[in-house]
Amino acid sequence: MSQQEFKNELEEKCAGAEEIVLSYLPEPGGPAALVYEAAGYSLQSGGKRLRPLLMLETCRLFGGDETYVYPFMAALEMIHTYSLIHDDLPAMDDDALRRGKPTNHVVYGEANAILAGDGLLNLAFETASMGALVKGGVKGTDFSRSCDVAGADILPDEGSYDPDMQKRAVKALYILGHKAGIRGMIAGQVADIQAEEQNTETDMDTLLFIHRHKTGALLEAAFTIGGLMGGADPEQLKKLERIGTLLGVAFQIRDDILDVTGDQEELGKPIGSDEKNNKSTYVSLKGLTEADQEVGRLSKEAAGLLDSLPGDHEFLTQLFAYLTERRK
Amino acid sequence: MSQQEFKNELEEKCAGAEEIVLSYLPEPGGPAALVYEAAGYSLQSGGKRLRPLLMLETCRLFGGDETYVYPFMAALEMIHTYSLIHDDLPAMDDDALRRGKPTNHVVYGEANAILAGDGLLNLAFETASMGALVKGGVKGTDFSRSCDVAGADILPDEGSYDPDMQKRAVKALYILGHKAGIRGMIAGQVADIQAEEQNTETDMDTLLFIHRHKTGALLEAAFTIGGLMGGADPEQLKKLERIGTLLGVAFQIRDDILDVTGDQEELGKPIGSDEKNNKSTYVSLKGLTEADQEVGRLSKEAAGLLDSLPGDHEFLTQLFAYLTERRK
Numbered sequence: 001m002s003q004q005e006f007k008n009e010l011e012e013k014c015a016g017a018e019e020i021v022l023s024y025l026p027e028p029g030g031p032a033a034l035v036y037e038a039a040g041y042s043l044q045s046g047g048k049r050l051r052p053l054l055m056l057e058t059c060r061l062f063g064g065d066e067t068y069v070y071p072f073m074a075a076l077e078m079i080h081t082y083s084l085i086h087d088d089l090p091a092m093d094d095d096a097l098r099r100g101k102p103t104n105h106v107v108y109g110e111a112n113a114i115l116a117g118d119g120l121l122n123l124a125f126e127t128a129s130m131g132a133l134v135k136g137g138v139k140g141t142d143f144s145r146s147c148d149v150a151g152a153d154i155l156p157d158e159g160s161y162d163p164d165m166q167k168r169a170v171k172a173l174y175i176l177g178h179k180a181g182i183r184g185m186i187a188g189q190v191a192d193i194q195a196e197e198q199n200t201e202t203d204m205d206t207l208l209f210i211h212r213h214k215t216g217a218l219l220e221a222a223f224t225i226g227g228l229m230g231g232a233d234p235e236q237l238k239k240l241e242r243i244g245t246l247l248g249v250a251f252q253i254r255d256d257i258l259d260v261t262g263d264q265e266e267l268g269k270p271i272g273s274d275e276k277n278n279k280s281t282y283v284s285l286k287g288l289t290e291a292d293q294e295v296g297r298l299s300k301e302a303a304g305l306l307d308s309l310p311g312d313h314e315f316l317t318q319l320f321a322y323l324t325e326r327r328k
Numbered sequence: 329m330s331q332q333e334f335k336n337e338l339e340e341k342c343a344g345a346e347e348i349v350l351s352y353l354p355e356p357g358g359p360a361a362l363v364y365e366a367a368g369y370s371l372q373s374g375g376k377r378l379r380p381l382l383m384l385e386t387c388r389l390f391g392g393d394e395t396y397v398y399p400f401m402a403a404l405e406m407i408h409t410y411s412l413i414h415d416d417l418p419a420m421d422d423d424a425l426r427r428g429k430p431t432n433h434v435v436y437g438e439a440n441a442i443l444a445g446d447g448l449l450n451l452a453f454e455t456a457s458m459g460a461l462v463k464g465g466v467k468g469t470d471f472s473r474s475c476d477v478a479g480a481d482i483l484p485d486e487g488s489y490d491p492d493m494q495k496r497a498v499k500a501l502y503i504l505g506h507k508a509g510i511r512g513m514i515a516g517q518v519a520d521i522q523a524e525e526q527n528t529e530t531d532m533d534t535l536l537f538i539h540r541h542k543t544g545a546l547l548e549a550a551f552t553i554g555g556l557m558g559g560a561d562p563e564q565l566k567k568l569e570r571i572g573t574l575l576g577v578a579f580q581i582r583d584d585i586l587d588v589t590g591d592q593e594e595l596g597k598p599i600g601s602d603e604k605n606n607k608s609t610y611v612s613l614k615g616l617t618e619a620d621q622e623v624g625r626l627s628k629e630a631a632g633l634l635d636s637l638p639g640d641h642e643f644l645t646q647l648f649a650y651l652t653e654r655r656k
Contacts, residue, residue: 091438119514166494
């Protein structure tokens with residue numbers, strides 16, 4: 001596949017993943033319509049839909065029925081989006097722009113942005129648990145009709161779900177909560193804040209802990225949930241989890257490198273901001289050459305693991321390279 | 329049961345519910361130990377554990393194996409607690425004290441309080457989804473050991489869960505997300521903020537929407553999840569959901585009444601704060617007499633519905649009266 005062919009395919013697949021994700025967003029309405037609007041604003045404001053795309057492509061490696069994975073794709077992207085809304089808050093990173101648009105709290109105010117984030121996190125689990133009740137879950141417009149759930153009309157009939165797939169879906173739910181939670185992404189966010197507050201050089205172990213958790217954890221969720229629902233066995237799931245870790249850390253070290261060497265215009269953010277903020281990075285601790293070598297080593301391990309899995313790897317192999325070799 | 333006997337029993341049962349809830353809290357550790365500490369600080373700072381208690385007692389009405397409901401009790405209390413942490417934030421109600429102790433952001437800073445809330449919400453779903461994988465879930469200290477979930481050692485064996493109970497648990501998970509989410513509690517929080525921002529008199533429909541969602545929704549979750557796991561049929565679940573709504577609204581109108589008539593010392597907060605904040609309440613819209621009558625009407629309907637359910641109602645009947653007739 002040529003570079004251009006890959007880019008076209010990536011664009012097409014991202015659009016497909018985005019369509020699936022957005023189909024689970026409920027229609028706004030009622031006295032609290034603002035929270036739907038605020039949540040929708042951030043969920044719909046671009047992004048590569050990388051996590052849901054990786055989940056879907058991983059599921060496809062194993063050839064399972066991909067419908068099962070759709071609600072989990074939406075849930076993972078909702079979690080990613082809520083984390084960005086909360087990260088941008090004045091009490092956190094205090095960012096006014098994201099992907100060239102005003103951040104959620106700039107548009108809706110701080111209180112509503114906190115609640116929009118909370119709402120998306122909740123909606124993620126609501127969507128995913130519907131995905132463990134009904135094959136493919138229930139699309140947003142269909143289940144926004146009422147707050148009543150006790151009625152048998154909303155809770156679907158017993159027996160409508162293949163029992164084996166339902167067990168997998170419950171495991172996927174657990175993985176989602178675990179990877180997003182205080183042993184996953186949130187652990188990375190907390191350690192990151194603490195490292196910044198301490199204002200001394202961060203040691204390499206802590207830096208890698210932050211990268212693995214803040215960025216790696218949701219990628220681990222993407223790969224393992226995709227694999228689990230597609231039919232991966234425990235050995236393969238371990239490999240998939242490791243791929244998520246490797247790519248997450250490689251992606252972040254590449255970020256550290258680009259902060260020093262990148263083209264400000266291409267990157268869309270000021271160069272050298274880490275140094276200005278006195279932030280320890282892989283580059284500040286080890287230097288550019290070693291950072292670059294480390295990205296190469298991590299990418300190579302990830303590619304090797306991918307090669308040992310079944311299915312057609314061509315697109316994912318190029319996607320891995322694209323993510324770790326990117327220039328922006 | 330005399331008033332004193334009831335109070336003793338209530339105290340004992342609350343302590344029992346608290347013990348169950350706290351047993352699901354993970355041990356702090358690692359570079360992100362602060363988030364465990366911050367989450368634990370709020371989860372452990374008192375409160376009546378009303379929601380988990382109501383869930384457990386409702387399950388007992390139907391005589392099911394109550395072990396199944398324990399992780400959901402913990403999850404519901406975690407959700408209640410996260411909502412208090414976020415409600416207290418400077419951007420929201422800006423409260424420095426809760427239950428006589430400094431609020432989370434006063435102790436840990438705003439960024440960590442936001443993350444502690446996010447962490448508890450996540451942990452709620454993690455705990456509950458473990459409760460759908462393993463009977464009774466997995467207690468905190470046991471599953472804090474690792475961030476790896478792909479390994480078969482953490483994801484329990486297939487077949488270890490009664491399939492019928494597992495279906496119920498997945499439904500319970502969905503109810504939890506739904507009642508806590510943007511069609512449940514969060515809808516109430518958003519409508520409440522909007523009503524305050526508008527600075528004009530709130531109409532009765534909006535006021536009842538806020539009460540039902542902000543307070544009622546988690547009570548509806550308590551009753552319906554307790555009933556569902558205990559073995560209630562769809563007709564009974566509808567009644568239980570209605571009981572939650574009625575008690576939630578009655579509880580809030582009682583709050584409005586106490587804000588006018590209460591004893592400041594007994595209540596632990598300033599009297600007349602609603603009027604000072606120019607906040608519309610049931611009392612400001614309808615007057616004290618009608619407010620009192622409405623609480624009576626709602627309580628009576630809830631008690632009637634309870635009477636139509638199986639099991640021994642004595643404790644719950646007294647608890648309903650205690651909640652709606654309280655003086656603080």
